Amino acid sequence: MEALAVAAKSFVVINAVLVAFAYILLFERKILGWMQYRKGPNRVGPWGLLQPIADAVKMFLKEDIIPKDADRLVFQLAPIVSLAVALTAFAFVPIGPGLAVVKDADAGMLALMAVLSLEVYGVALGGWASQSKYALMGALRSTAQLISYELAMGMTVLAVFIMAGSTRFDAIVASQEGLWNIVRMPLAFLLFFIAMLAETARTPFDLPESESELVAGYHTEYSGMRFGMFFMAEYVNLVTATALITLLFLGGWLGPAFLPGWVWFLLKQSLVIFLFIWIRATLPRFRYDRLMAFGWKVMLPLAALNLVVYATWAALA
Amino acid sequence: MIRMGLKDELQQEVAGQAQDRMTLSVGPHHPATHGVLRLVLELEGETIVKATPEHGFLHTGIEKTAEHLTWQQAITVLDRMDYLSPLSNNLGYSLAVEKLLGIEVPPKAVWTRVLLAELQRISSHLVYFGTGGVDVGAMTPIFLAFDIREMILDIFEEVAGSRLHQSYFRIGGLQQDLPANFNEIMRNFIKKFPERLEELKSLILENPIFIDRTKGIGKLSPEEAIAHGLTGPNLRASGVPYDVRKAFPYCDYDKFDFEVPVGQNGDCYDRMVVRMREIEESFKIVQQAFEGMPEGPFRCEDRKISLPPKAEVKQSMEALIHHFKLVSYGFDVPPGEVYQAVESARGEFAVYVVSMGTNKPWRVRVRPPSFYAVHALPAMLKNCQIADMVVVIAAADPVFGEVDR
Numbered sequence: 001m002e003a004l005a006v007a008a009k010s011f012v013v014i015n016a017v018l019v020a021f022a023y024i025l026l027f028e029r030k031i032l033g034w035m036q037y038r039k040g041p042n043r044v045g046p047w048g049l050l051q052p053i054a055d056a057v058k059m060f061l062k063e064d065i066i067p068k069d070a071d072r073l074v075f076q077l078a079p080i081v082s083l084a085v086a087l088t089a090f091a092f093v094p095i096g097p098g099l100a101v102v103k104d105a106d107a108g109m110l111a112l113m114a115v116l117s118l119e120v121y122g123v124a125l126g127g128w129a130s131q132s133k134y135a136l137m138g139a140l141r142s143t144a145q146l147i148s149y150e151l152a153m154g155m156t157v158l159a160v161f162i163m164a165g166s167t168r169f170d171a172i173v174a175s176q177e178g179l180w181n182i183v184r185m186p187l188a189f190l191l192f193f194i195a196m197l198a199e200t201a202r203t204p205f206d207l208p209e210s211e212s213e214l215v216a217g218y219h220t221e222y223s224g225m226r227f228g229m230f231f232m233a234e235y236v237n238l239v240t241a242t243a244l245i246t247l248l249f250l251g252g253w254l255g256p257a258f259l260p261g262w263v264w265f266l267l268k269q270s271l272v273i274f275l276f277i278w279i280r281a282t283l284p285r286f287r288y289d290r291l292m293a294f295g296w297k298v299m300l301p302l303a304a305l306n307l308v309v310y311a312t313w314a315a316l317a
Numbered sequence: 318m319i320r321m322g323l324k325d326e327l328q329q330e331v332a333g334q335a336q337d338r339m340t341l342s343v344g345p346h347h348p349a350t351h352g353v354l355r356l357v358l359e360l361e362g363e364t365i366v367k368a369t370p371e372h373g374f375l376h377t378g379i380e381k382t383a384e385h386l387t388w389q390q391a392i393t394v395l396d397r398m399d400y401l402s403p404l405s406n407n408l409g410y411s412l413a414v415e416k417l418l419g420i421e422v423p424p425k426a427v428w429t430r431v432l433l434a435e436l437q438r439i440s441s442h443l444v445y446f447g448t449g450g451v452d453v454g455a456m457t458p459i460f461l462a463f464d465i466r467e468m469i470l471d472i473f474e475e476v477a478g479s480r481l482h483q484s485y486f487r488i489g490g491l492q493q494d495l496p497a498n499f500n501e502i503m504r505n506f507i508k509k510f511p512e513r514l515e516e517l518k519s520l521i522l523e524n525p526i527f528i529d530r531t532k533g534i535g536k537l538s539p540e541e542a543i544a545h546g547l548t549g550p551n552l553r554a555s556g557v558p559y560d561v562r563k564a565f566p567y568c569d570y571d572k573f574d575f576e577v578p579v580g581q582n583g584d585c586y587d588r589m590v591v592r593m594r595e596i597e598e599s600f601k602i603v604q605q606a607f608e609g610m611p612e613g614p615f616r617c618e619d620r621k622i623s624l625p626p627k628a629e630v631k632q633s634m635e636a637l638i639h640h641f642k643l644v645s646y647g648f649d650v651p652p653g654e655v656y657q658a659v660e661s662a663r664g665e666f667a668v669y670v671v672s673m674g675t676n677k678p679w680r681v682r683v684r685p686p687s688f689y690a691v692h693a694l695p696a697m698l699k700n701c702q703i704a705d706m707v708v709v710i711a712a713a714d715p716v717f718g719e720v721d722r
Binding site for chain 1: 363453454461524526527530702
């Protein structure tokens with residue numbers, strides 16, 4: 001019975017997330033348009049509200065091309081892995097007290113991180129199976145980038161765990177009652193924010209799909225809905241990442257009682273998404289070697305320092 | 318010859334594989350090669366060991382086509398070479414033929430030519446910053462740059478009736494007089510432009526990531542730049558203050574007050590800074606040309622070369638004959654050969670014209686500045702990262718319509 005409930009809940013949440021993906025995309029295009037003196041999508045439906053549907057239809061109607069030399073099975077599997085992992089990771093994210101697919105998971109954040117790091121597989125396999133030099137180089141870059149920034153991310157999260165004394169999301173949010181982590185540990189917020197930009201391959205860390213030098217990076221050879229799945233995975237990851245920033249640093253669903261918790265959560269999350277888009281409109285892309293140097297030589301030491309400081313603080317308090 | 322080079326390249330690929338090198342063929346349909354350039358890169362990891370450019374994918378036979386058109390008609394095909402600054406193409410060719418004919422162009426036409434050629438330089442450099450931004454991964458500059466360029470294209474549309482390939486400079490002057498609302502649209506442009514440019518500038522040249530991506534990349538020493546035959550902003554970025562407008566003034570350029578911006582390091586950042594400052598200098602010239610615009614006829618009064626006014630054609634038999642002759646046969650140009658260089662947005666754009674005394678050019682040979690920029694790419698790309706390739710190509714600013722002709 002419980003399994004059935006989880007399945008039903010998953011179905012609802014997956015659909016909700018995919019709709020959210022479509023409208024975050026629209027939101028992003030509208031905001032980018034606004035920042036760039038243009039209108040953004042405005043042809044399909046009022047204010048372009050039906051644009052995501054038109055995009056989805058287009059994706060499905062596109063020819064599905066598999067390169068001649070590609071490893072067919074892996075090539076077809078990679079986008080599925082990507083999207084499945086992204087959706088699984090989201091299952092652990094509570095958007096209100098107890099409002100998650102996997103309810104009140106012990107070590108919820110740890111489980112989420114474990115699943116998130118599987119994201120590399122979709123990227124690496126997709127790039128590898130395409131048998132294209134551009135895709136291969138894109139996949140290598142992405143793999144290296146994701147792994148390096150995951151280390152810094154893990155270190156920062158450890159500091160949050162120490163302050164909360166738990167790895168459960170509800171405990172982490174509860175520990176921010178009165179003082180959000182963004183105020184208590186600003187450096188950790190900054191590091192985590194940057195790590196999340198890199199994890200979701202957003203500008204200025206969008207090297208995995210750097211359009212200019214590697215055509216489109218690891219998904220160069222993908223077309224139609226297979227490309228669409230990579231794309232969806234990326235945006236589901238964006239939802240997860242912004243949700244994590246909200247949960248770990250912005251007090252999650254905490255807020256004055258005149259609005260329900262989940263509304264506060266979504267408001268904060270929208271703000272973070274807006275920040276991500278704003279950054280995308282403003283910044284160019286890092287060069288690959290600078291990105292790696294930044295990850296290992298700046299992010300990781302700072303994250304370690306951050307951890308030591310808060311561990312000492314927690315030990316003394 | 319280029320093909321032969323590529324065959325060697327293939328042999329090297331086989332040899333290179335033994336040394337763990339990867340050969341990557343970039344283009345001709347790669348999004349970042351600004352047209353149809355093919356680059357064969359030899360990579361060690363992400364470092365470029367060797368780059369070999371191949372071009373010719375956009376060969377359109379423009380020089381040959383021009384030999385089959387009358388002198389005046391050839392302008393419209395020459396327009397299509399450097400499609401980002403067609404007016405410079407028009408200008409070089411018109412000046413060359415006018416030199417052969419030995420005719421004087423009225424001052425209003427000369428000043429209008431300067432004004433529009435400088436506007437064209439600004440619009441071309443704006444495309445440079447827009448597409449350069451996209452190549453570095455910034456998506457907003459292109460919209461800002463194209464938005465400003467839109468104002469300039471609107472001016473062209475008002476003046477010449479066409480936005481991209483104006484064919485507005487004709488042998489003997491201009492195609493038609495300036496429109497009645499010219500003063501109004503120019504004032505509007507002069508008022509709005511500096512502020513809009515400032516916005517674009519802050520987004521590109523003051524952005525730390527942008528500076529990090531371009532500084533010290535694709536360096537060329539002054540000697541190397543000269544040895545590669547570079548001209549224009551690419552040469553000036555290396556610190557050589559050569560500008561055709563100053564060195565061999567044409568079109569009264571010696572009467573205008575402007576500076577020739579020069580870089581120091583010869584890297585991609587300097588190439589961008591030089592172009593940005595050139596936009597500002599061009600804007601100064603535009604203002605001067607607009608304020609000092611002389612009155613008078615817009616093309617030479619010689620009826621054997623420029624068309625008589627339509628009203629006159631309806632009244633006078635002689636004018637009708639001239640009109641018919643000019644439209645059907647054109648005019649003969651005295652035999653001789655002439656070399657005329659102008660400073661286009663990309664450098665020294667020169668036309669070498671040979672006349673056999675007929676109504677068609679015997680040979681029109683063009684010196685496209687981009688050609689030399691493309692062949693300086695291997696020197697610039699040496700030991701760069703693969704991500705720098707995109708930046709280096711963007712900063713060298715080749716236009717392939719011009720390279721392949």
